[in-house]
Every structure is written in structure tokens, then in C-alpha cells.
Amino acid sequence: NAGVTQTPKFRVLKTGQSMTLLCAQDMNHEYMYWYRQDPGMGLRLIHYSVGEGTTAKGEVPDGYNVSRLKKQNFLLGLESAAPSQTSVYFCASSSQRGIYEQYFGPGTRLTVT
């Protein structure tokens, strides 16, 4: 039982490049979330999903897209990376029964130059 995994762990992009971050969970959780963590700002919700095939915007969705084609996977895409997207990205998931107990992945550290 791996919990929540994120791929890759580190990435450096040039401005304008695109990439996809993968989040996978093996707990059969319905809910999944993408956050970004920046110093002094805590975690801010980018997008979330309440079930397979559904996505919704969080606090800071601009510049990101997401997809949840399979229940266990939640993809975060950056179409044209900007230096302001340099951050640590965390994925989390929770079950319908324990909706407020979120399980977090180890994070992806992204640098955009």
C-alpha cells in the first residue's frame, strides 16, 4: 500500500515549456486535490476532483489544467510554464467517509527559469 505517490519528485523547466505532474493513489479514494506550497503562504488549492471524470477550480487555478480520467490518478498540467509557478506541488486524496482527512503525497519541487 503505497498511499499517494507523485511523479516526478523534481523538475526544472524553462519559461514557456509544458509538463504534466502525475498523482496516483491506491486507497480507492473518491476525492483528490492539487495544492501549491510557497514560503509564508501555506498551501493553496489549485484544482480538485470529487470523483472520476469530474474536476473543479480551487483558489489559484490560473495557468493550470487537470484531468481525472481514472479514479486513482489525478494529473496536473502546466501548458506554458512561468517563473511564478516555481513552487512545491502536493497532491492529496480523501475518502467519502473520511472526507476531511486528507492523505498527502511527498511533493514535487518545480523550478521554472
Next chain:
Amino acid sequence: AQSVTQLGSHVSVSEGALVLLRCNYSSSVPPYLFWYVQYPNQGLQLLLKYTTGATLVKGINGFEAEFKKSETSFHLTKPSAHMSDAAEYFCAVTVPSSNTGKLIFGQGTTLQVKP
């Protein structure tokens, strides 16, 4: 709208001393409140939560927090700090009726424990 304010971005205590991390919230409806901990280079882990019922809640690793509606606070305490408690701590709030599980996090407080 909900919001969370954590007073003090850095708190330093000696090993064995009381730990007190402050959290105040703003919510137009009765909230659910949480404390998460983040150890270096790791994701967040739930420490404890308040939903309904008893206002003093106990969590893992000897931490506890008390929900005080009149003060809109949910401060985290531990009677005796251990070196392994050094981490970043986040307070979070949600609106239970939203049924989305969305959390609003505070800015975080880094706890340093000195030997």
C-alpha cells in the same frame, strides 16, 4: 468565506518546554478545524481535528487542541516538547456543508526545538 491566521511564523522552544502554536479562524458558519504537521521534505500528515462534540481534541504524538468559539481560536499545545517535534505546522478550516473536502490552510508555523 473562511480564513485562518496563524500567529507567529516561527516558534522556538527548549526540549521539555510547553509548545503553544496559535490559530485563529474566521467562518460565517460552524467550522471544522484541523492541524496538520509537515516534517522536512515530506507531505502533510493529519495531527488532529475538531468536527463536533468535545471541544478539547487529542491527536497523535501527545498534541491536543481546544476549540474556543468565543475566541474563534484553535490553538495547538503539547506539554513537553521533544526534538522530533521540530516541523512545520498548519492549521486549516473547512465548511462541512460544502461536501467537497476543501481545506483553507493558514500560513504555517515552523517549530524549532532546542536541546
